[in-house]
Amino acid sequence: MLNLNQNNNESLLPWYARPLSDLQYLIPHHWLSNILFHLSRLTSPWIKNFLIQQVISLYKIDMRQAQESDPTRYACFNEFFIRALHEDARPQDKANNTILAPVDGTLHQIGVLQNDKLLQAKRRDYSLLKLLGNDIEWTQRFIDGNFVTISLSLGDSHRVFMPLNGELIKMYHIPGSLFDINQFNLRLIPKLFLRNERVVCLFETAIGPMAVILIGTLFAGGIETTWAGAITPASRRINSWNYTTSTTPIRLNKGQQLGHFNMGSTVILLFGAKRIDLNSNLRVGMNVQMGISLGSILTGSIGTNHAN
DSSP states (O other), X not given: OXXXXXXXXXXXXXXXXXXXXXXXXXXXXXXXXXXXXXXXXXXXXXXXXXXXXXXXHHHTOXXXXXXSOOGGGSSSHHHHHTOOBOGGGSOOOOOTTEEEOOSSEEEEEEEEOBTTEEEEEXXXXXXXXXXXXTOXXXXXXXXXXXXXXXXXXXXXXXXXXXXXXXXXXXXXXXOOBOOOOSHHHHHHSXXXXXXXXXXXXXEEETXXXXXXXXXXXXXXXXXXXXXXXXXXXOOSSOEEEXXXXXXXXXXXXXXXXXXXXXXXXXXXXXXXXXXXXXXXXXXXXXXXXXXXXXXXXXXXXXXXXXXX
16 A cells, blocks of 8 residues: 555644745736746846756756756756756666656655545545546546656756657646645645646557646746647637547657656646556655656556547
8 A cells, every 4th residue: 555644734834834825826827927938038148047057056956967968058948947868867667567757756646546536635635527627538537547646846857758658649738827836735725736727648558548647837837748839828728639530640659758848847647447556665755757667557457448
């Protein structure tokens, strides 16, 4: 049994957690994110080099892991954020039956859906149906399945990779707010992931359905995929794309880049019921790196594809 204990007692939070959390209901999320969107693309050497160096110092980033190790050679701050790493900096678990971590980050929650409910924090859950943009068919396919939630920090490379081989079937852009995703807000703001803007990527795999959900956060409204380019910012209504009629199917291999965030955010993975076995050594709050094994495919689940 995985250890999912995460105390949600507000008395254990610092005194400033509640005021800061409440403030986020008032601030103009998209306006602030739009300012940073443009600031992060300034090419002025003294601005972009200053910002990059501050993040390197604050998060103690080892630039030797980056394909471009000289911070001054990035054209803008955003290029540094989505920097590519050397392959040997993030070695991938090569076993055929493993599920890979798609990003570097902090493991916020991991476990089994309770019917159609995912855990945000202790005593705080949220709806799978709402998370998937009210797609009833795909919601049913994930009932009682497994989920993994990983949040990136400012110091992480913001590229997102495939946990398994898969073919893209549908994609949704679901507009929303951009509440900051941090340990305080996860415990204080109900249904945080349903409030925030997100891109939902639905894949068919050898073991059935898989979702890779990219969630925006404050100062991080920009999400891009390798097949569609920039998805957000976008319109203020739900948009959907159906790829089943495409003459050129979009198939991505395990470990292949799926997309990236323009600034930090969160990835939620979903798998069907009794398809995978999550590693028992995973703990809420631990750091993970892209390419490590999150779990393994259950014997007999390959080929159990129930897509219509």
